[in-house]
Amino acid sequence: MEVEQLVDFSDLSAVIAFIISLSLVVFLRYVFVSGLFVGLFYVLFKDKFLSRKISKMLRPDGQSWQEIKWSALTSFIFALSGVGIVWMWQSGYSTIYIDPHKYSILYLPLSLFIALFIHETYYYWLHRWMHRPKIYRLVHKVHHDSIVTSPWTAFSFDPLESILQAFVVPFIILFLPMHFSMVMLMLIIMTVSATINHLDIEIYPKGFEQHWLGKWLIGATHHSQHHAKFLVNYGLYFTFWDKWMQTESPDFEELFREKTK
Ligand SMILES: [Zn+2]
Numbered sequence: 043m044e045v046e047q048l049v050d051f052s053d054l055s056a057v058i059a060f061i062i063s064l065s066l067v068v069f070l071r072y073v074f075v076s077g078l079f080v081g082l083f084y085v086l087f088k089d090k091f092l093s094r095k096i097s098k099m100l101r102p103d104g105q106s107w108q109e110i111k112w113s114a115l116t117s118f119i120f121a122l123s124g125v126g127i128v129w130m131w132q133s134g135y136s137t138i139y140i141d142p143h144k145y146s147i148l149y150l151p152l153s154l155f156i157a158l159f160i161h162e163t164y165y166y167w168l169h170r171w172m173h174r175p176k177i178y179r180l181v182h183k184v185h186h187d188s189i190v191t192s193p194w195t196a197f198s199f200d201p202l203e204s205i206l207q208a209f210v211v212p213f214i215i216l217f218l219p220m221h222f223s224m225v226m227l228m229l230i231i232m233t234v235s236a237t238i239n240h241l242d243i244e245i246y247p248k249g250f251e252q253h254w255l256g257k258w259l260i261g262a263t264h265h266s267q268h269h270a271k272f273l274v275n276y277g278l279y280f281t282f283w284d285k286w287m288q289t290e291s292p293d294f295e296e297l298f299r300e301k302t303k
């Protein structure tokens with residue numbers, strides 16, 4: 043696989059400049075996506091019953107500033123993972139490819155789905171492990187400091203948790219061939235879904251919890267129950283592990299109907 047030399051890894055100052063720029067890009071991506079949802083909510087609901095909740099999102103309080111601070115640190119750690127990916131790519135240690143016709147075109151979405159499935163599986167079991175009492179205090183407590191979440195909670199993790207999460211994409215591209223665009227799309231899906239899951243305000247339509255596809259997707263209501271009740275709804279993108287392992291909250295559907303009335 044051919045790749046341009048994006049970064050000269052023998053030049054320390056170039057590597058440092060790349061880490062700083064990538065950290066900024068990741069952090070601004072978080073601010074942009076979270077800010078976009080806050081702005082949309084403001085425009086759509088400003089005169090309605092949600093307005094108090096939304097004005098709280100618009101003028102970040104103590105909790106939100108804490109979340110933004112942790113998210114900035116997470117951005118730095120995710121940027122290091124990004125530098126690792128570029129290094130692997132340039133050094134020929136990754137399976138990322140550029141020619142979309144190298145495999146069938148159908149393989150593009152298939153590879154993305156497989157990568158999301160691997161990520162889901164990794165995160166679900168990592169998440170269950172992080173809820174063991176001793177591990178929880180050390181690794182996962184920061185994320186649960188937000189009992190009621192907002193778009194600003196999306197990347198509010200303890201650095202140890204961010205490191206554990208940052209391994210997943212470099213791991214996947216060690217063995218799963220992925221087109222460059224699918225890797226980028228996966229990073230976008232990660233950001234957008236992390237934000238949607240923490241909105242607290244449901245954006246999926248009425249009946250989605252029973253829809254043949256919707257019932258497998260995690261959204262704001264599903265994940266808000268994880269923050270409120272801790273030991274249910276561990277999933278990241280999809281509900282299947284929670285359904286298979288019976289860790290889905292029994293009153294999820296009822297709450298979803300309540301929130302989409
Ligand atoms: Zn969360």
Ligand SMILES: [Zn+2]
Nearest residue numbers: 169182186268
């Ligand atoms: Zn948790």
